[in-house]
Amino acid sequence: ITLFTKMTYKKILIIFFFFIVSPTHANNYDIERSKYVKAIKYYKNKNYKKFEIIKKELINYPLYAELEYKSIHRKKNINNTEVIRFIKKYKKSYLSEKAYINLIYRLSAKNKMDMLISNYVDIGSVDLNCLYIRAKIKKKYFSNIDAEIIPIWLSSKSQPKSCDFVFKWFYKNKKLSDELVWQRINMALNANNYYLARYLKRFLSNKNKQWASILLKVHVNPKKNILSSNLKKDNRYRNTIFSHGLDKIALKDFVSAKKYLYKIKNKYKVSNEFFTKKILEIFIIALKSNQQNVIYDKDFLLLKNNNNLDFTLAFANYSIFNTDWRNLLKSIEKMPQKISQEEKWLYWKGKALYKIGDRNSSKNTLSDLSLRRSYYGFLASHILDKQISIVDIPYNTTLNKLKKIKESFEIKRLYELYILGRKREARKELNFISKDIDDTTLNNMSVLFKSWGWNVGSILGYGKTKYFDDVDARFPIMYEKYFDEYSKTNLQKSLLLGIARKESIFIQYAKSSAGAMGIMQIMPKTAFWVLKRTKSKKVSKNYLYNKKMNIFIGSYYFKYLLSKRKSYVESIAAYNAGPSSVSKWRSLNKAPEDSWIEFIPYVETRKYVKLVLEYSLVYDWVLNKKNTIRVSQLINIDK
DSSP: OHHHHHHHHHHHHHHHHHHHHHHHHHGGOOOHHHHHHHHHHHTTTTHHHHHHHHHHHTSSSSTTTHHHHHHSSSSSSSHHHHHHHHHHHTSHHHHHHHHHHHHHHHHHHHTTTTHHHHOOOOOOHHHHHHHHHHHHHHTTOTTHHHHHHHHHHSSSOOTTHHHHHHHHHHHTTTTTHHHHHHHHHHHHTTTTTTHHHHGGGGSSSSSHHHHHHHHHHHHHHHHHHHOOOOGSSSTHHHHHHHHHHHHHHHHHEEEHHHHHHHHHHHHHHOOOOHHHHHHHHHHHHHTTTOOTTGGGGGHHHHHHTTOOHHHHHHHEEEEEEOOOHHHHHHHHHHHHHHHHHHHHHHHHHHHHHHHHHHHHHHHHTTTTTTGSSHHHHHHHHTTTOOOOOOOOOOOOOHHHHHHEEEEEHHHHHHHHHHHHHHHHHHHHHHHTTSSOHHHHHHHHHHHHHHTTTTTHHHHHHHHHHHHHOHHHHHHHOOOOHHHHOOOOOHHHHHHHHHHHHHHHHHHOOOOOTTTTTTTTOOHHHHHHHHHHHHTTHHHSGGGSSSSHHHHHHHHHHHHHHHHOOHHHHHHHHHHHHHHHHHHHHHHHHOOOOHHHHHHHOOOHHHHOOOOOOOHHHHHHHHOOOOOOOSSHOOOOOOO
16 A cells, blocks of 8 residues: 555544534534524514414424423423423433522422422522422421431531521521530631631520520630630530630640640649640641641640541641651551552652652652653643643544434533533533533543533533543643733733632633632722733723733733742732732741641642642643743742
């Protein structure tokens, strides 16, 4: 076979593949799509007669369910039986869940309790669950009701208003014990939700309200109130009050917490068991908050060799914060194998061995880790003076599998939503159906999403199945002309792409619960500060979703943080948590940046920094087909 024949054969295969996966090979819905758009327009203009005429012509169109949903729900008196039929008919679409949620609210508002109870399904909504329990109470269906209410009650945050009726009934019927109330007060205070805890006090019996009052005072000012004369009399809540107050003191000063513990032991005669448990907990808090000289304390030295896992992990992290390599290695040795083999601990074991001069053991520990495309894998590569390992492995599938999936109802709906620009609905649909689809099917669907150009769909699909090796699909270069415009270097561009990928996966109209907006997740206050500082034209809040504007503001703000902090790691952390928080954290820990990242108190920010660093290095590889950025350019490891 000639070289020309081989090349021609390869081209034919490629063309055939795209012919198979291309949506145009499926039923051609161009005419129906046009009619659908017209029907929606008629509906918006309240021309329901013409809407219904076109709807009849679209019965086989994949988005017919949307039209049927609108027909059912546009009437003043919605026929609930029709809605229930709709839910069963379209159970594979998120529209069924949308219809179901509205159905439960409507049945509750109309006091149609029997229908609500018979049609209720748990979808993970506390709000709907409380409406369901409310209906059961109204109908006096009390079987197993306590077991349904208690998990909802035991929450560290306020529950939806629909739960108020349920909780009041539970209280009035003397089912809400002081123990349950006390448990929730504790949960609220541990989550620093003081006002909820104060509100909950009213549900306690009169004899126990005084203990809750003392606990609340101790929470606000532990040093002033923990030695209260009211605590001389023993009570089942007393040790909880002592414990909470000591934890609050220990967060700032473990030495003071110890002194108060000894005073409590002498004054109130608490048990040895309480004393021993509490002093261990004080040291765990001190280690986690990186308090100086804790490991030289005489009581700490007595506890140093105990096998409590929380203590071992806290001591290991403390050793990282303070580059105490030998104690770190001892702590890792004490960990269960399942934990010690996690990427984090493999890296830190390897680095500790490297720092004490045991290069062979370090190499053996880090070799496998350095082959992984991850934050710790990249750091391990740096220790070993190796190129970081990034390999693109597209999901392995067959043309027959793709052809079969392409003909499914779910894929046809997703494609029509995508092609019509209704990407938010497409994401909702994908999130809904992915709950019940096996990983193999979802991975095949992600291959199709990539062929359409729906990058977000591929990222979400592979994210659900945890197939992370299709680098090209998971790290698309979107809106490149704007990132080029607002980047001076390849390093800046890679970082900004990494931030956008982590912040929003490039979803233009993304909005967080905190109010951050757009691709770069900009807070409006920050955006208007940037516009004022750059003497740019004022824009409306909604205009912050504009792709170019959003990327400009996010890029400018990140570069501003970098100019002030002179550290990529600190600038990434500040982009997520704010510059004042980062300044405070850095003042408490001057360790090398890989150690300092482990110290970041906010779990979300800690994960964020690691992922942005990882994604930035991946984007450098994607942009240049090789790695041009060294790990040491992004993060100071003090090798």
